[in-house]
Amino acid sequence: MSVVPLPVFEALLVPHRSLSRSGMIALICAIGLFSMAIGLHFGLLGAWPVAAFSLLEIPTVIVLLALNSRRARATELIMLTTDALTVIQTDPAGRRTQISLPAAWLRVELEERQGIPHVVVTSNGRRCEVGAFLHEPNKMSLFGALRDALYRSRNPQFDNPQLRDG
Secondary structure: OOOOOOOEEEEEEOOOOOOHHHHHHHHHHHHHHHHHHHHHHHHHHHOOHHHHHHHHHHHHHHHHHHHHHOOOOEEEEEEEOOOOOEEEEOOOOOEEEEEEEEEOOOOOEEEEEEEEEEEEEEEEEEEEEOOOOOHHHHHHHHHHHHHHHHHHHOOOOOOOHHHHOO
């Protein structure tokens, strides 16, 4: 019978998207109406190229918002146990990649490249960036939480009332 170690730290990261599906439909409708009004106005003035380009905006907006919505389906699960750190990354298409790094030599680092912080975990020469899609304050929070969880797992505090002085 094998014992599965309990998680010391677990985080499910998802990209932030403030626009809901109904909000996206409302935005597409508003941009579509505005673009059609501009196209109609310039079409009546005889500037048909402006009218044609303003009508091309609608499918462009739809495609870009669809891509944005699709990218929001990516997730990243970070789970630290006393034995290993496991990172399961799921791309927008649903494909998963998993990497496990032994916790004994695990290091959590904050690297700065071109002024942008990156949270990187390393162990035995293997590296993995976590939270790449997060904004800077969220990356800093992830770094602190992961570093603190690793410290706590290596330095447990035992509270035994029988051993207390007094």
